[in-house]
Amino acid sequence: MSNIPADLYYTAEHEWITAPDGDGVVRVGITDFAQDALGDVVYAQLPEAGSSYSASEAIGEVESTKSVSDIFAPLQGEIVRVNDALDADPGLINSDPYGGGWLMEMRPSDADAVQGLLSADDYSQQVG
């Protein structure tokens, strides 16, 4: 059974998203299920901070020795920060997918947009 924290939002593309913080910023990563399916991550290509994307746009990718997966913008908005630690240690995505293995932070154009994402229950049913 993969770990699906109840306090996060999810997408069908196996990304997790936090609720917006005081500045309206959300943090994004890939789920435990996704990292497990992908295998040991050896490279994460992340978008550039400052760039803006529409929801579901492919904005980067995560590579293991066996395969590669797209990273999608879960919501429309601007990337405000990416996780530079992944450059030296992409394995954080496997070892700590909801913590040190986060991918990026973004400011959604619509702060309420997270409400339209999957809940932990919804996502559990998808990967169950």
Place this chain on the structure above:
Amino acid sequence: MNSTDTGVSRHTALYGEHEKLGAFFTDFGGWQMPLKYQSELAEHKAVREAAGLFDLSHMGEVRVTGPQAAEFLDYALVGKLSAVTVGRAKYSLLCTEDGGIIDDLITYRRAEDSYLVVPNASNAPAVVAALTERAAQFDVEVADQSVDTSLIAVQGPESEAILLWLVDASQHQDVTELKYYAATDVLLNTSVGPIDVLLARTGYTGEDGFELYLPNAQAAALWTVLLDAGKEVGLTPAGLAARDSLRLEAGMPLYGNELSLQTSPYAAGLGPVVALAKKEGDFVGRAALEAKKEQGADRKLVGLTGQGRRAARSHYPVTVDGATIGEVTSGAPSPTLGYPIAMAYVDVAYAEPGTTVDVDLRGKPQPFDVVKPPFYKRG
């Protein structure tokens, strides 16, 4: 248990051992095989730095015996197997009359009149069928022993030390002096009793290592004994994911990726394996292979190394100025080297090492340099 058993693929005699170790399974050539146990990167690294333990029991084992065994294999395969010394092995190809590759395989000469042919798992039935058909006019027996035979590989710099802990003292010298592509019968002294194996110094990882052939009945016992013996030097069970990244770094072809019925051995860089000049007699595929050699290949198998960090993958187009000039057959980020490596067939005009080409990485061309494999060579 992490297996997704479809109910159609077969289990090796070691399946239960893999389950105990928590393996993730995948279907490979009709067999449920361990893809990885814990981390494929750790398994890859263990083979490069210490040792890895592989179940290769899905591979086929075909015994060819009889007064005309050597003559028969000279006819059935593209190599000159009659020139192989007893105790040694040879890499060869089984081709069709059209010169297409049915399989690439290793053949051990066990005695003057006895050979062991080892085909790939998915090709074993086709190899058995072709050998049986081709044997009709020879005084030989072709016996498929695949179902009864297990194959365990110990690969990596610590392999010899691990084997020596188990091999009977009277045979230590046989092991230390065993040459690459040679095999010998040895007796292993284990906590569960003596086990006889055929010990070959061969592998598919680019490291020193051994492959052990034995009857199914003792496979699980030997697997456990080897894991115990190798534990203190870092022996790690390793799955097909690591096996694939290791063989790619070593520049070794994989049937189904680099080789197929449509592949010319000359395009694949396997011209030297085809003994056109060394064999006087006819062999299956000879006329077609002579023509292919004469004609030359349009495309050639090359190595590619990425200038960036994104990896090329199987079937990605190789381009120059936007025009497709080839196709990637295998590709991955190299765990040992830290940059992307790939093998690809490219038009001969771009096959020279040092040439820069692009690989279309899902819509975005990225520069790769043509190199001559292997990418990794042990020190």
